[in-house]
Amino acid sequence: MSLTATYKLSARLFWRDKGMLPASVITPLGLAIGMPALMRNVQADGVTAAAQMFVGALALILSGTAFLNITVALTMRRDQLLLKRLRTTRLTDRQILLGEVANTVTQTVALMIVSAVAVHLLADVPLPRNPVLFAVFAVAGSAVLATLGVAWTAAIPRGELAAAMTMPFFFLAGLASGAMGPIMNLLPSWLHPFLAALPTSAVVDAVRASYGPGTLGSDLVAAAVPTLVLAVWAGVALLSIRRWFRWESRKS
């Protein structure tokens, strides 16, 4: 009952936070739909380019809607002593954070599905060949990014700094996944493995496999490394939360 209650509260606040909607919904969704639609019309091999760009742009939804949104929301709630108030109730700490994460996963996955359908209709990008692989990595990636967002709040001293201290990851994720064009080719080669190890890159790699040609066997092989990468990031996030997460700002 209590987890459902925190989930419901978090969902209600997500759509009411007009200050955050541009960063958490409008920008990621606009880029994930708009850029592929643009590519479809300006490139000779429009559909292929649009599909490439769309899958890369999923990293923007993951880093904007999951990571950035939960980081900013939790940091603000911590500073406004809303988390403290929630802790006066019978809710456990786990229920409070799980409710936030579960809602973030829902919103992020919903936006990923909406954008996949939108680029299918607007840019002729085909729907994923293996929708299960797409769905599994959409959910797992959102969950890991949201958990990392919870952990990242510990590094942010004040709510006003939350967006500024999270935005670089948004651009880094977009850069690494190709959502911002083939900039990766301009970067030094030693940087590539680090960018490939980002959780957003892992999701993009697995989702790319779900769009490309293949069989169940090849999909499982393609999912192996991304699964491992996400598992490592999940472990890092959970350990960091256990060690450093703060329910109140330092000043109080």
Add this chain to the structure above:
Amino acid sequence: MTAIQVNHLSKSYGRFQAVNDISFEVEAGTVFALLGRNGAGKTTTIELLTGFQKPDTGSVRVLGLDPISDRAQVRGNVGIMLQEAGFFPDLTTGQTVEIWRDFTPAARPASEALELAGLTAKAKTKVRQLSGGEKRRLDLALALLGRPDVLFLDEPTTGMDPEARRDVWEVVRNLAARGTTVLLTTHYLEEAQQLATNLAIMDRGEIVVGGDMAETLAARVGRVSFELPSVIHPGELPLPATVRGRLAMVQAADPDLAAQTLLGWASERGLRLRGLEVRMASLEDLFLELAKNDEISQNDAPAQRDRGTRSDRPARSGDARA
């Protein structure tokens, strides 16, 4: 039955000793007031009792349970009104209470909680539009939702107008009458005197005075003041008095008895004691007395500090036992 038990509790933040070896007990169904100036350690004590802070040493039991290790069980039976905690500003008062009901098993109906806190008319008002006093009332409504056995109120009426304050007092009295144990902190001495049967006064993390409210005040002197009749010299009065202008003041452990003596004496002489006022010792007197002691001991302190002793404090009573 003891509802709250505090044994040799201490908590420091770095080098600052917020709470220093305090002990007290609160009987079930009573109202206990924790008093003191800003920074005395009241809020830290409440946070230790509610499990928000972990004690450095000592122990706390609320309804026989440890508020940290048995948190879920304790929170299910207590209501907490923190001194400072936020609200979701874009939700209305009614929505806030409804959401909190989802977190509270066997919660009161929202309308009942709003009525108890005097917020029925504000049910559709957004929290950001509430005044400071109204937000405190919403705080109270949330604390009361789960029909708690123990209620912690940290400065419950701060920012409220006198009428609202009295309404809250009535709510607290009714709850206590039905068996709820209430531990409150307040700056308003009248509030403590009106509501509490037991008290502890804290200063710099220690309990300096504690025990039964009536007994504590009875141990202090009260006073009788009146206008000195023009035909009377102060030396003729039956009790020693200090006179300022024409106002005479007699200090006495039992001011009622002193007033009777004075009235009897005046009656025998056919005199009227105009402006007669009998004042029992109040918490305010006690506070002023403690502040005065503190000032005196601080003035004496430097020489003793040089010798490494700690005497910059008023005389302490022992542990408070409510």
